[in-house]
Amino acid sequence: MNNEMKLFSTDLESLKSILSSTLDESIFFNELGSYLKLALQSDNYLIYMAGTDLATARAIYTDKSANTDLEVATIAGHVIRSKRAYFSNDFARDPLFSGRANKLTRAELCAPIMYEGLVIATVHLQNRGEKQFTRNDVTSVLEILSGISDPIKNMQMYLSAKALNEILLKKLEMQENAIAGKLEVVVESNYQIKEGKIISLSEVMKNAIKLSDKLAAAGVNALISGPTGSGREMLARRIHCRSSRASRAFIVVDCSVLAEGALEVELFGRLENSIAGTAGQRGLFEVANNGTIVLRNIHAIPINLQNKLNRYLQDGTIVRAESFAQYSSNARILAISDKNLLDMVAAGTFSKALYNELATMIVNVPSLVERKVDIESLASYFLNENKSIDQMKSLSPDAVRLLAEYNWPGNLRELKSVMQRAYILSDGRIIEADHLADSVVILPEEDENKEVTDRANDASSVFVEMTLGDLERRHICQTLEYLAGNKTKAAKALGITVKTLYNKLHTYGLIASQEIQ
Known part of the structure; x- marks a missing residue:
């Protein structure tokens, strides 16, 4: 790319004048992006606005042909956090750009738009083909941004005031909802989530992900089975976030940690009882209305509550704890278990009717x-x-x-x-x-010692005349060879310390003296 700046009819002072005369975000950032695109003769530009957490970003102003995939948001987040410009001319070798969906875009320069250390946005200049960016291009972009610091200051103040106004309006709306008795939206917002990243190259996990995506669209209740820690809840999050319920509540309840009475109140709620001195409590099925409730360790739920769940799955009716009061809910159930529920059904410890309702679809998560x-x-x-x-x-x-x-x-x-x-x-x-x-x-001790002993027995099956020292050396070398040179494992198998092993290897002349220091 030609590093010399071109002269345009709209020079920097004209740009500064245009930006100073408007608080319209669209005009401000599109004028700035267009100017930088022409100045560096790049193919595309786009602007990402900084999130309220100052660590994330979202595309808002862009060329129609610009690449706005998720990887660009990753670069924007990096620049927002570091407050430093960044460019790459080879996506394949750059970890920040690896996995880029748009193969036409080969090079990108990203710089922070900020005032007094506060980043309000990032500007991205993109090139296709063989055109590359240089450090001089970075310097040019930063000089242009420095030259329009006053308009950037005005926009930063405007955006701060706008954000504060939105926060105040939200608080006012929440108070109005509370006064009107409409607490559902307020509570529900506390349970909203974002989809987590799932990494998989294996076919068995890919199949589980594909089935989860079909479940998200179908909207039915489901059972997610698999060993503890295998990522079952991550799939539940994916199902929720890719469904029509994504903007509603996502609540996870562990059925194994509460006693039956406490779990019943937690799930189904109860009315206030002044005589008994118990306060009223909304049930999580009430809070999760039109959302998703994940019942972790569903196998641990008591049989009485299993019957209540079964009734809910049949007609959408919830009976509150300690009363006959009812309410309706449209929460979707995703049940999680590491047990074989069919075996529990056969043993009479899990309701067959509840299993049939939950097992409409079963996602098996591999270990x-x-x-x-x-x-x-x-x-x-x-x-x-x-x-x-x-x-x-x-x-x-x-x-x-x-x-x-x-x-x-x-x-x-x-x-x-x-x-x-x-x-x-x-x-x-x-x-x-x-x-x-x-x-x-370290391998389990019994397995490790057995394997080394078996190898030693095989080696000693043919008599060879040697001294005890030679035999020791041979056994140590065979042990190291069998354990792929891992000295920690070898010392464990030989019943000696790692330091002793190093000393013996030094005596045999197999390692240098500095290796044992």
């Missing part, structure tokens, strides 16, 4: 061991979750191998915990095997 192809991607995601580019770390091949070999009884929840721990323990940019939890690095 992490069943989707080993996803382990490396998931581990990298958990490792660098909520980290900036300069804070990100990578997994060594040895660490990846150990993660793939482990059986993950705690599934995704355990993997996330292991990665968070490894990030803290690692001083550098690479996660090594010794940064992983002992449960991942």
Whole structure:
């Protein structure tokens, strides 16, 4: 790209005059975007407005041909948080741009529009083909933005006043609803959620996701089964967020943590009883009306409450706790369990009628061991979750191998915990095997010793004349070879400390002296 700025009929002073004369956001940002596009001879521009949390962004002003996919929002969020311009000419090699949906856009420059350290928006200039951006282009954009600081200040003050006014109007509306007895919208807003990210390359998980998306459109009640920590609730969130109920409440209740009476009040609510001295309470089915209620550990719900749930699923009627008072609800139920409910039905501990109502559709979520192809991607995601580019770390091949070999009884929840721990323990940019939890690095003792002993027995089946020292050296070397050079595992299997193992290897001349320091 030609780094020299072109002269236009509308020069910087004219732009400043136009921007100073308007508080119309559309005019302001489109004029600014058009000017920068022409100044740098780029193909497209778009403007992202900063969210109220100053960490997210949404596209609002753009060329018709500009790329506004979700990855652009990721770049905008990064620039808003760092308050620094960023550009890339190779999306394939840039982690911030990897997975970009629009393959025509090859290069992008993003700069913050801010005043006195407060970012109000980001401007994105995009190029197709072979045209590239340079640091001089970044300097040019920042100089232009610096030259119009007064209009930016005016717009920042206007947007702040507008946001404050919207907050005050919302508070006023909430108070009016409360006075009118219309609390549903107020309460419901506290339970609104956003869809979480689900990473999967495995076919078994992709099938579960596809079925979940069909469920979202169908609107029926469903049962989500699978082991604890496998991501069942994430699929429930996806179903809710992709359904017509997305703007309504999403409530999760664990049926295994409350006693029967407390759970009944929590789910179905109760009326005030001045004689008994009990306060009235809205039930979560009442709060979740037209939304979604997730019943975690549905297998733990007492049989009496199972009958109440079954009646609700049949006619939409809820009977309050401690009374015969009724109300109607249209909450969708997504039940979650790690038990075989059919076995419980056969044993008489779970209602067959309730099972039939819930099992209209069943989504089976695989364990992490069943989707080993996803382990490396998931581990990298958990490792660098909520980290900036300069804070990100990578997994060594040895660490990846150990993660793939482990059986993950705690599934995704355990993997996330292991990665968070490894990030803290690692001083550098690479996660090594010794940064992983002992449960991942060390095999179960009985299995490990058995495997090493079996190998030793095989090796000793043919007599070879040697000294006791030679035999020890041979056994140590065979153990290391069998355990792929992992000295921690080898020391564990040999019944010695890692330091002792290093000393012996040094004696054998197999490692340098500095390695044992």
